[in-house]
Amino acid sequence: MTDRKKSLLGGVLGDNIVLSGLMVISPVIICGDTLKNAEALIYAFSAITFLSVLISSFVPKKLPYTAKVIIYALISALVYIPVKLAAREFYPESIERIGIYYPLLAVNSLIVFQTEAKFFRMKKGDMIISLLSCIVGFDIVMLLTGFTRELFAYGTINSRIVDVNTLIGGLSQPFGGFIFLGLMCGAYRFIRGLVSRNSNNDVRSDADVSDK
Amino acid sequence: MLKKARKERLVWLDIMITLLTLELMSYFYYGLRSVFLAGICVLTGFAAELVSVRLMKRKFTADDLTCTSDALILALMFPAVMDYHISVIAVLFAIIVAKNLFGGRLNMIFSPAAAAYVFVLTSWERQLLQYTEPHVKTGFFETPDNLVKSASYIFDHTGTFNHTDFEVLLGNFSGPAGAVSILLLAVAAVVLMMRRSISAGAFLGTVFGTGLFAVITPMVSSRADSLKYSLVTNMVLFSAVYIVSDVRIAPKRDYYAFFYGLFIGIISYILVLTGAKENAIVIVSVLFTPIALGFRHLEKQIDKAAQEHALAEAAAGTLDVTAAGEEAVSDD
């Protein structure tokens, strides 16, 4: 994979915002205990983050840092309103499921800090691809977490009962979220370490072939 | 290096011997089921440790057998009729999550048995806190019936403890398989303290803290009874020996360890008194982990300062000798 592709699509796996960047972890820990909650969070996060960052990209770069951060936060607070109204219309149960984490998604560090640090240094097209890959990365983590915790904590998948021998009630609690996410981060790092070692080997073997 | 490694193995051996005597008592009261449960826990612990150590690219040595003592401690904290699935998950949590994830025995943060007990308490409270009466033997795969609450639970909620002193000493009352044999626990405590296999300071602090508050703010009308029953119920003695006084976790200096144990004893007694929280001492020992780490850090700083001071003195002494030598030479 070329460096450019890596930096644009890294948000999905290579540089996942939750597992690698440890951003937006509170909703994952607290609300990621069922698949339905995960779906509600995915909708809220994706809509708010994408629209907020896109609109914020038009804020003049020459403004002082403090002013820009406040404007980004205000933009996302404004974007939150139609997103919530749409949810109330088409997906009303999501609001109660997520509770206070709905508005908190509007001040997630991806919008407030990563915009300045990463997205706004890219061209518009690249920014959108990178942003989408970060959002997809979060969505994947959210789905995995929601699915696994629901399965082993409640013995259900999307509220449908499945036959699980032993349920671990603690997985549905915040501490279960902490421990599960910690284990997931560790596993992710381990796999990433293996993959990067293997991709180094590939480069070496290509060189060997070309030397012939 | 070799002396330190031997000592760790000897500590493990001492602890295992005392745990096996408790297991023997558990067999006397609950039959082969409790032994089978202990066996499953120990084997699971051993397998988990073996795999973890290999994944960490280390060699499995005799020192790594401490996993078996952690597993056996956990088994003795369970009811003798505990579900095998739950026991296996608990042991895996203890060895992998609470211990090896942080670096194993070289970097201990939590007492593995205590952390796993709290994990089971939060996930399977009903199964954990229901017991069979002593002398009720259950088959290996039989579903136990006539489960009862522990004597500790009844004491916490009603203030009554309907067992004779003889029954208390021999552990003839409902409770965790290994935590009720009071006489054996007392003997184990004395032996382990004499052999320096547990922290004497932490053990004495825990007992003193619990006893002091049991007398000052008694749970029952008689202060003597309050003192007696506070020490024999709620796994206080068992935890004081095998969890609070664990030399891998407790502060090394006895006076720090005393205060560490003292506050654990006091706070757990208060939780039992005000909230009737069964086996609160195990939970409090997990919560006190940052304090134990803080004490250990303080001890390291003191040792480092003492070493630097000693080196400075030695250097100054060398300079004096050199100066005196030079003077002597010049005089000549």
Place this chain on the structure above:
Amino acid sequence: MFLINDLIALLAANLILSQALGTSTIFIAAGSRKNLIGTACVITVFTTIGAAAAYLIDLLIQPSIADLRLLFYTIVIGILYVALLASVYRFANKWFEELRRYIHVSAFNCAVMGTLFTINSRAAMDGTMFDLGGYVSAGLEAGIGFIIAALILTAAYKRLNSSKVPASFRGFPAMLVYLGIISMAVYSLK
């Protein structure tokens, strides 16, 4: 004796241990004791003063425009952010370069915003809490809870980043599991 129970209640309502709010911030700050104390104190200032402002907003806001609550909270935090930077620049110029880092990190994060929303939802359930004193003390409590959680993490920070921890778990994953186990112990006391 009841101080112990109050402490347990404080831990049980802790932002980080029971609601995972401000976890990313605490991980970043836990690297050095100075950063930790600085960030924790600034967050406490934001939560306490922010809670007072949130009380006024909640008093004025009608249920029909409840969706604008986030916008008003953001405006308040924004004003506080600028005011704090300006006061530090004016009265403590010597330490401005150092302190502004903490202020930048502490302003718009889940710990502060989450506190305001948590207090609001608690006040909605318990009418007796709906007064200025109740809001400010809840905000201060949240800040103190953050400091306690930060101290809990600092105690183990060196060990969690030690070379003895497996490389895959060294640092943040180990910190998450560590906080999870402490949180589990707090939960079991409820």
